[in-house]
Amino acid sequence: xxxxxxxxxxxxxxxxxxxxxxxxxxxxxxxxxxxxxxxxxxxxxxxxxxxxxxxxxxxxxxxxxxxxxxxxxxxxxxxxxxxxxxxxxxxxxxxxxxxxxxxxxxxxxxxxxxxxxxxxxxxxxxxxxxxxxxxxxxxxxxxxxxxxxxxxxxxxxxxxxxxxxxxxxxxxxxxxxxxxxxxxxxxxxxxxxxxxxxxxxxxxxxxxxxxxxxxxxxxxxxxxx
Amino acid sequence: xxxxxxxxxxxxxxxxxxxxxxxxxxxxxxxxxxxxxxxxxxxxxxxxxxxxxxxxxxxxxxxxxxxxxxxxxxxxxxxxxxxxxxxxxxxxxxxxxxxxxxxxxxxxxxxxxxxxxxxxxxxxxxxxxxxxxxxxxxxxxxxxxxxxxxxxxxxxxxxxxxxxxxxxxxxxxxxxxxxxxxxxxxxxxxxxxxxxxxxxxxxxxxxxxxxxxxxxxxxxxxxxxxxxxxxxxxxxxxxxxxxxxxxxxxxxxxx
Numbered sequence: 032x033x034x035x036x037x038x039x040x041x042x043x044x045x046x047x048x049x050x051x052x053x054x055x056x057x058x059x060x061x062x063x064x065x066x067x068x069x070x071x072x073x074x075x076x077x078x079x080x081x082x083x084x085x086x087x088x089x090x091x092x093x094x095x096x097x098x099x100x101x102x103x104x105x106x107x108x109x110x111x112x113x114x115x116x117x118x119x120x121x122x123x124x125x126x127x128x129x130x131x132x133x134x135x136x137x138x139x140x141x142x143x144x145x146x147x148x149x150x151x152x153x154x155x156x157x158x159x160x161x162x163x164x165x166x167x168x169x170x171x172x173x174x175x176x177x178x179x180x181x182x183x184x185x186x187x188x189x190x191x192x193x194x195x196x197x198x199x200x201x202x203x204x205x206x207x208x209x210x211x212x213x214x215x216x217x218x219x220x221x222x223x224x225x226x227x228x229x230x231x232x233x234x235x236x237x238x239x240x241x242x243x244x245x246x247x248x249x250x251x252x253x254x255x256x
Numbered sequence: 257x258x259x260x261x262x263x264x265x266x267x268x269x270x271x272x273x274x275x276x277x278x279x280x281x282x283x284x285x286x287x288x289x290x291x292x293x294x295x296x297x298x299x300x301x302x303x304x305x306x307x308x309x310x311x312x313x314x315x316x317x318x319x320x321x322x323x324x325x326x327x328x329x330x331x332x333x334x335x336x337x338x339x340x341x342x343x344x345x346x347x348x349x350x351x352x353x354x355x356x357x358x359x360x361x362x363x364x365x366x367x368x369x370x371x372x373x374x375x376x377x378x379x380x381x382x383x384x385x386x387x388x389x390x391x392x393x394x395x396x397x398x399x400x401x402x403x404x405x406x407x408x409x410x411x412x413x414x415x416x417x418x419x420x421x422x423x424x425x426x427x428x429x430x431x432x433x434x435x436x437x438x439x440x441x442x443x444x445x446x447x448x449x450x451x452x453x454x455x456x457x458x459x460x461x462x463x464x465x466x467x468x469x470x471x472x473x474x475x476x477x478x479x480x481x482x483x484x485x486x487x488x489x490x491x492x493x494x495x496x497x498x499x500x501x502x503x504x505x506x507x508x509x510x511x
Contacts, residue, residue, distance in 0.1 A: 117471065120427075121427035125361065128359065129356055131328040131354035137478075141473040216493050218493050218494030219487075219490045220490035220494055224490075
């Protein structure tokens with residue numbers, strides 16, 4: 032009798048690691064694209080339009096984008112499914128809670144993975160409605176994404192910038208534990224490698240946060256406008 | 257030293273249980289934590305009350321019986337130390353100390369601080385062994401083992417199966433315990449024949465017992481009285497991946 036590995040807790044963790052790494056790869060490309068904003072409106076808008084034509088002429092217009100969206104959606108759903116299953120299991124594994132809760136010995140990043148993940152999901156929904164479909168954007172002009180970004184982070188819409196900042200910092204915390212955890216799940220097995228994996232995860236999270244936050248803060252301070 | 261103890265009292269598996277306060281006076285700082293509880297129990301017996309039930313055996317830090325969560329930390333505040341080796345000088349006069357049993361669905365409370373750790377036996381029975389010919393002991397150098405592997409295996413073999421990793425884990429997972437055995441046997445040449453079935457069967461037994469999944473939160477190793485490293489869980493994961501891949505290949509060819 033062989034049960035599918037995905038039915039075990041370790042199998043679910045492997046699914047989380049693989050889908051998580053897919054999403055992180057997307058985050059890297061997305062950040063590099065965002066930084067185009069520092070090369071001016073024309074460069075940024077040109078890049079945004081190019082995204083729609085990747086794969087031409089082999090693939091018709093926007094096909095690549097939809098394939099990518101499908102893959103990312105599957106990754107997100109798989110990630111959330113495994114996380115939910117493990118969280119429910121963890122809850123059931125300790126029916127009676129401790130009267131005296133000890134202090135956290137591991138990292139706070141590890142302890143906030145679940146709620147942090149929920150915050151990130153809510154942010155992603157808002158973010159798509161804001162800068163992809165334009166419904167929640169003050170301009171919402173699909174032909175000129177540069178203008179949408181500049182209008183989004185205008186100083187009088189400071190609360191939008193604040194929410195973006197909180198969400199990006201949440202992503203940073205999520206990755207700080209998530210990257211290390213993914214490497215461990217996929218078989219990182221030495222103490223020396225553990226230190227390197229932790230340092231890599233921290234460095235990666237900090238660079239990604241800085242890259243993503245540079246755009247709204249450049250608009251806020253008038254560096255980009 | 258005079259102390260206030262708040263101890264989990266539960267008459268049996270069906271009882272709901274509650275924290276009860278006790279005053280203990282004239283505690284010597286040189287007493288071990290269990291001796292302090294012995295003093296309390298002697299008094300309770302003289303007063304005609306039911307003594308506090310707790311597990312203990314060797315009282316020298318090697319059997320893993322003395323399972324209690326002290327102020328939210330399994331085995332108390334001192335690192336790499338079992339409850340029996342914890343001394344009262346770690347605390348201060350006038351302290352209030354909370355004492356609770358291991359909290360896990362797979363470790364049901366039998367009475368007060370005593371829990372049933374039979375779930376660990378089930379995990380070991382699923383694969384925590386090697387098949388070896390019995391008879392006279394083999395010549396020690398017949399099977400060479402690289403020094404680094406021997407050291408890492410020995411480090412993992414130090415696990416005393418106390419269950420502190422489960423008690424500390426926010427997910428109620430026993431992955432450090434399971435990984436310690438996987439690492440110990442997986443690094444030895446004698447452990448190779450059953451290496452693949454061991455990891456799959458032990459993880460299945462672990463999940464079956466009702467333990468939670470590991471999320472690499474890192475709470476277990478600091479609570480472990482033997483300091484079993486987190487890296488053992490990486491070895492378990494790697495063995496699990498390799499064994500799953502091989503097994504899916506086998507079922508594919510077997511049709």
